[in-house]
Amino acid sequence: MKLLSQSHSPYARKVVVMIHELGLSEIQIEHQETSPTNPNPIVSSLNPLGKVPVLLTDGGAIYDSSVICDYLCASKQDTALLPSSLEARTRALQFQALADGLCDIGIAARWEMVRRPENLRYPRLRDGLLDKLDKSYTYLEENTPSSTEITVGTIALACALDWLAFRGFTIDCQNHPRLTTWLDEFIRRPSMKASVFEGETAD
Numbered sequence: 385m386k387l388l389s390q391s392h393s394p395y396a397r398k399v400v401v402m403i404h405e406l407g408l409s410e411i412q413i414e415h416q417e418t419s420p421t422n423p424n425p426i427v428s429s430l431n432p433l434g435k436v437p438v439l440l441t442d443g444g445a446i447y448d449s450s451v452i453c454d455y456l457c458a459s460k461q462d463t464a465l466l467p468s469s470l471e472a473r474t475r476a477l478q479f480q481a482l483a484d485g486l487c488d489i490g491i492a493a494r495w496e497m498v499r500r501p502e503n504l505r506y507p508r509l510r511d512g513l514l515d516k517l518d519k520s521y522t523y524l525e526e527n528t529p530s531s532t533e534i535t536v537g538t539i540a541l542a543c544a545l546d547w548l549a550f551r552g553f554t555i556d557c558q559n560h561p562r563l564t565t566w567l568d569e570f571i572r573r574p575s576m577k578a579s580v581f582e583g584e585t586a587d
């Protein structure tokens with residue numbers, strides 16, 4: 385199997401971390417740049433949305449990151465990273481949904497702050513998006529996972545928060561001490577150290 389990935393994508397990193405955590409070292413990881421303003425024909429031929437990550441399997445191409453994570457857990461019959469009990473599974477998937485939503489918001493905010501030509505930016509939209517990030521950080525400070533909770537949800541969350549910090553949306557450690565401590569500890573995992581963000585979007 386081969387994963388089409390991007391070294392600065394939080395969704396792709398979630399899958400890369402899952403690959404490490406599941407011990408699936410046979411999966412080859414290939415970097416592919418893509419953006420809505422600079423689409424990559426290889427990625428677009430495999431995913432009509434033109435986005436990475438995409439996992440190439442004998443049965444065809446799989447996207448998006450959540451579906452790939454589900455596929456990898458099922459193929460390894462791993463129930464720890466994606467628990468089978470209803471309550472634990474919903475909790476993991478809810479964290480994953482929040483994490484992916486944070487990344488969607490961060491990407492949208494970056495369009496309004498750096499990626500779109502300056503005369504086309506909409507400050508009111510930027511402010512609305514930044515407010516969602518603030519509210520999510522406050523929610524997560526009150527609902528910080530435990531350091532022993534290693535699921536697709538907490539992996540997604542660590543990748544999302546570390547990506548937001550990588551792009552300058554850093555968590556205020558004075559106001560969010562529990563969340564900051566949790567993230568600092570999580571990014572020390574070997575799987576996170578092996579997948580540190582690097583690079584710039586090529587629009």
Ligand SMILES: N[C@@H](CCC(=O)N[C@@H](CS)C(=O)NCC(=O)O)C(=O)O
Binds near residue numbers: 390395421448450
């Ligand atoms: N929901 C998707 C989001 C993937 C996504 O937005 N990937 C970005 C990289 S961070 C991308 O490929 N963007 C290219 C584009 O939007 O054309 C997932 O979870 O895989």
